[in-house]
Amino acid sequence: MKILKFGGTSVGSVKSISTIIEILKNESSSGENPVVVLSAMGGVTNLLSTMANKAAAGEDFSAYVTELESRHFEVIKALLDVHQQNPVFTRLKILFNQLEDILQGISSLREITPKTYDLVLSFGERCSTFLVSKIAEQSLGPVEYVNACDVIKTDSSFGQAKVQTELTDMLIRDFYEANKGKMLFVTGFIASNEEGRVTTLGRGGSDYTAAIFGSALNAEEIEIWTDVNGMMTADPRMVKKAFPLKELSYIEAMELSYFGAKVIYPPTMIPAFMKRIPIVIRNTFEPSFPGTVISHESRPSEHSVKGISSINEISIINLEGSGMVGKAGFSGRLFSLLAREQINVILITQSSSEHSITFAVNPLDAVKAKLLIEQEFELELEAKKIEVPEIEEGLSILAIVGENMKKTSGVSGTLFHALGRNGVNVRAIAQGSSEYNISVIISRVDLAKALNAVHDAFYTDLKKTLNVFCLGTGNIGKTLFKQLEQHRDFLQRQNGILVNVIGISNTRKMVFEEGGLALQNWQETLDSSGEPADLDAFIARMREMNLPNAVFVDNTASQVPIAYYEEVFRSNISVVTCNKIGNSASYQQYRKFSDLARKHGVDFYYETNVGAGLPIIRTLKDLMMSGDRVIRIEAILSGTISFIFNNFKGDTSFYDIVKQAQEKGFTEPDPRDDLRGTDFMRKMLILARDAGYTLEPEDVKIENMLPQSCLDAGSVEEFYEQLKVNNDYFEGLKTEAESAGKVLRYIGKLENGDVSIALEMVDDAHPFYMLSGSDNIISFTTERYKERPLVVKGPGAGAEVTAAGVFADIVNVGA
Numbered sequence: 001m002k003i004l005k006f007g008g009t010s011v012g013s014v015k016s017i018s019t020i021i022e023i024l025k026n027e028s029s030s031g032e033n034p035v036v037v038l039s040a041m042g043g044v045t046n047l048l049s050t051m052a053n054k055a056a057a058g059e060d061f062s063a064y065v066t067e068l069e070s071r072h073f074e075v076i077k078a079l080l081d082v083h084q085q086n087p088v089f090t091r092l093k094i095l096f097n098q099l100e101d102i103l104q105g106i107s108s109l110r111e112i113t114p115k116t117y118d119l120v121l122s123f124g125e126r127c128s129t130f131l132v133s134k135i136a137e138q139s140l141g142p143v144e145y146v147n148a149c150d151v152i153k154t155d156s157s158f159g160q161a162k163v164q165t166e167l168t169d170m171l172i173r174d175f176y177e178a179n180k181g182k183m184l185f186v187t188g189f190i191a192s193n194e195e196g197r198v199t200t201l202g203r204g205g206s207d208y209t210a211a212i213f214g215s216a217l218n219a220e221e222i223e224i225w226t227d228v229n230g231m232m233t234a235d236p237r238m239v240k241k242a243f244p245l246k247e248l249s250y251i252e253a254m255e256l257s258y259f260g261a262k263v264i265y266p267p268t269m270i271p272a273f274m275k276r277i278p279i280v281i282r283n284t285f286e287p288s289f290p291g292t293v294i295s296h297e298s299r300p301s302e303h304s305v306k307g308i309s310s311i312n313e314i315s316i317i318n319l320e321g322s323g324m325v326g327k328a329g330f331s332g333r334l335f336s337l338l339a340r341e342q343i344n345v346i347l348i349t350q351s352s353s354e355h356s357i358t359f360a361v362n363p364l365d366a367v368k369a370k371l372l373i374e375q376e377f378e379l380e381l382e383a384k385k386i387e388v389p390e391i392e393e394g395l396s397i398l399a400i401v402g403e404n405m406k407k408t409s410g411v412s413g414t415l416f417h418a419l420g421r422n423g424v425n426v427r428a429i430a431q432g433s434s435e436y437n438i439s440v441i442i443s444r445v446d447l448a449k450a451l452n453a454v455h456d457a458f459y460t461d462l463k464k465t466l467n468v469f470c471l472g473t474g475n476i477g478k479t480l481f482k483q484l485e486q487h488r489d490f491l492q493r494q495n496g497i498l499v500n501v502i503g504i505s506n507t508r509k510m511v512f513e514e515g516g517l518a519l520q521n522w523q524e525t526l527d528s529s530g531e532p533a534d535l536d537a538f539i540a541r542m543r544e545m546n547l548p549n550a551v552f553v554d555n556t557a558s559q560v561p562i563a564y565y566e567e568v569f570r571s572n573i574s575v576v577t578c579n580k581i582g583n584s585a586s587y588q589q590y591r592k593f594s595d596l597a598r599k600h601g602v603d604f605y606y607e608t609n610v611g612a613g614l615p616i617i618r619t620l621k622d623l624m625m626s627g628d629r630v631i632r633i634e635a636i637l638s639g640t641i642s643f644i645f646n647n648f649k650g651d652t653s654f655y656d657i658v659k660q661a662q663e664k665g666f667t668e669p670d671p672r673d674d675l676r677g678t679d680f681m682r683k684m685l686i687l688a689r690d691a692g693y694t695l696e697p698e699d700v701k702i703e704n705m706l707p708q709s710c711l712d713a714g715s716v717e718e719f720y721e722q723l724k725v726n727n728d729y730f731e732g733l734k735t736e737a738e739s740a741g742k743v744l745r746y747i748g749k750l751e752n753g754d755v756s757i758a759l760e761m762v763d764d765a766h767p768f769y770m771l772s773g774s775d776n777i778i779s780f781t782t783e784r785y786k787e788r789p790l791v792v793k794g795p796g797a798g799a800e801v802t803a804a805g806v807f808a809d810i811v812n813v814g815a
């Protein structure tokens, strides 16, 4: 036999009550009748409480009584056959009249005792249970309404009465035997004392009723029907990826609901726990969902950490001083004091030097606790054996919970790595020696970020969410958005990676969406709801959002964002950039970026700084990391100039070719950067630095391939004009090369720490002779690749290949 308990939301409306009847039909058709325990209709207990308080204050409560009546009458009208309605109306009306009389009494006395208060509250369960039993009778056969006051006996601690277990068990069993064949509908939450006065069972009272009945009748299972799909891995309001757990042990359920996750209140489940009766959390609003099974033992599961629980607001109190060292009984005095004064201590840590004790309490208790300590330890304080206790506010607790944690190494490593990588400072740590729970105290502002980061770290089958902030919506930026949008589903399905673009800015506007911007219409969103761009504000917003796995992407060609990189790293945010300016300015800055990224445990990826998406930086870093040494690098790294020389043939003028390169998206936003060699210089410099050389921009020797007037051009238009003016010069170069059976190549070299770039004419014996399109080519001669160099070759400019490189860098963050 099963116990089915339905909470307030399940008994909240006509629709939900109809669902309950369906659930019961299913249940009784598949075997024995269940015992049904019901709460008051959703909100009714609060309503009753308000009425009682109004009455005690001598205020008018009639409107509330009317509301109470109409909520129940509405259900009668909707769910009972017409000829069944009258007797139920009458019975409820009698109850409401009784209630009104009691409230009148309270009103005349201007006083409410705990005893009367319990009596008033009892009307909620009595009405709902009677009503639902009558509705069930229509389609489910014989039923019996059970006022639990007749069978659950308690002491007289009104509000939180203590059950007399033996007597209660006997009464329940007798009642059950006498009513075999009927479906029992039991009022949750209420009971009575020896004199038959109504008492209530306190917090989670209806769950308690279910557990008491389950235990007395040795039920095979207790189902707690509520409005969620079970116990979740974390607070779903803060962790979008939280999911319902299939199975939990009692201990895990206790640990998880101690903090947060209030689906059930586990202390009420102890009677079931003692009898090893499984408890199943089910969702009335999604009855086909299997829910969470809470059972005696923890079964092996793929996750050693079952859930992550949290308390949003706590304060800690620090007690320090030499007077505590080696003093037996000090902590005894401290914690007895707090217990005596009913201050609940949530967590305790003590250093092994015994020099300090830290404990966490509800913020409402903090000041009181401090005062109590100051009184109790007055002498020690005076003698300076301890310091004045310090309160720290604005903190939260995050705890990972799981019985199997103790059998698994690396759990705390994973926890602290996830926190550290995301810049979450841990203020205190506690782990019970039972190892069911590791708790950390962190700043309140970091809680959501920490919960998400830790959730990602432990539920690796969900992999990671990257929260991306993008600067630049030009050629590369917009192509990146297109690619992210196109591959979104695939990336999630195949790799479990979700890339959420949270913020976008260009020079005009910026826009944010904490849940992730829809990329199919980012342009409209930016135009219609964007605010004026402000890079200071953009960075500040990114930091304030404090999201886990945050990535700052620089797709601009501007100097301006570079100045923010350091602050970004310091905020534990990774940087992905195709902007070469940062890495190719001073050596000191280049170093600083890498050092800061390392120091703050985040990534700094800039593959597209050299050869767009071609794996050049990665290849070089792998060579260096595995102990190889670069002897020589020879490379063509300007996609634009490569394209120009590969296509500067026949009648096409030099001017036309440069225009084409720009139209195809190969050039920098300012094509002079390419043709003057600046872009190439930056790439050679970055390579040389990654190869271990301490070089400054002026150390790169550049041989110009342009006549002086082109170099001097003050604007892009003037520059193009000068290309036309100097047409003969370029034609001359071309003819000279062609007549010698050669091609023009702008080639960079790194050898013995010297970097140079020069225009060369090469014949078909040269490895760089055969190139086409915007091809880049790089040949690494190293200690290990000495006889024949390692060569990377392919398109090294263009929006698609560059955005793809940025894309790859982004998804590698945190890998």
Ligand SMILES: NC(=O)c1ccc[n+]([C@@H]2O[C@H](COP(=O)([O-])OP(=O)(O)OC[C@H]3O[C@@H](n4cnc5c(N)ncnc54)[C@H](O)[C@@H]3O)[C@@H](O)[C@H]2O)c1
Pocket (backbone or CB within 6 Å): 471, 472, 473, 474, 475, 476, 477, 505, 506, 507, 508, 533, 535, 555, 556, 557, 558, 560, 561, 578, 579, 580, 608, 609, 612, 639, 665, 666, 667, 668, 669, 796, 797, 798, 799, 802
């Ligand atoms: N084209 C290629 O093949 C290629 C290859 C590798 C790297 N890159 C690099 O890609 C970067 C972008 O090139 P692009 O062609 O897309 O440039 P673009 O001129 O088309 O776009 C630049 C974008 O950056 C924005 N921007 C500039 N300054 C800004 C600021 N301070 N704050 C916010 N936004 C700002 C602009 O509004 C614009 O949206 C450059 O650094 C370039 O070197 C390009």
Ligand SMILES: N[C@@H](CCO)C(=O)O
Pocket (backbone or CB within 6 Å): 608, 609, 610, 611, 612, 637, 638, 639, 640, 641, 666, 667, 668, 674, 679, 796, 797, 798
């Ligand atoms: N303008 C650059 C883009 C690639 O970095 C080039 O032409 O190579």
Ligand code: NA
Pocket (backbone or CB within 6 Å): 607, 608, 609, 610, 611, 612, 613, 614, 615, 616, 617, 805
């Ligand atoms: Na590259």
